[in-house]
Amino acid sequence: MANHVHKQIRDAVKTALTGLATTGSRVWTNRLQVMQDADLPGLRIYADEETAADLSMHAPGISERQLTLVVEAVAKAVSGLDDTLDQVAKEVETVLAGTITVSGKTLDIAYTGMRFDDEPLDKPVGVKRMTFTVSFYTAANAPDVLI
């Protein structure tokens, strides 16, 4: 049995975002990844929420799903923090514009907005939290297979 489609999507997005100019290989598909200085600037990818609608009168149904995927750009710097995060966002949004390929299927992905947070530490920490909606279908009893 394959992994849940959510994991397949996170993994596909990780592959797409690995090697960007600013964040390089510092990409994690784990919302709780504690990042050290050597991990920054970096990206965290995770699923935030999902809505689904049953399209079928028969069982098992067909689910039309819309997954909210979060890509967090994370940086820590005494200067240029916003500039770094904006540059990362530019690189991420460019790669994720339009579609992504997951397990051989092309899925629509749309940028839906961002939120910025920062806090002091030994150097200021900034997080630019970009959200994307990924649209796809699965059978209700097979959440590991895209249809």
Next chain:
Amino acid sequence: MIASLEEDLDVFLSTADFAEVALNGSTPISGLFDNGYGASFDVAGSTPSFTCKSSDATGLNPGTSTLTIRSSSWLVVGVEADGTGVTVLRLQEAA
């Protein structure tokens, strides 16, 4: 009561014990430097601070004043007086 507390602060902030000297320009300030682990948004780091007498912290301005501690330069980002003559200076690495 407050006066007696301030009088006793020299005992707690003695460099013969746990305190050390921070330089505000060329002016020495005795205090306690802490730089323990901290995290924000699951980013690891530290939370540097310097605890000193409030009378030594007058003239320090968040965002512009710097201190030299252990040969490193720290930007003062917060000046937090507790009302008993003690002030905690919140620090971050200077640019």
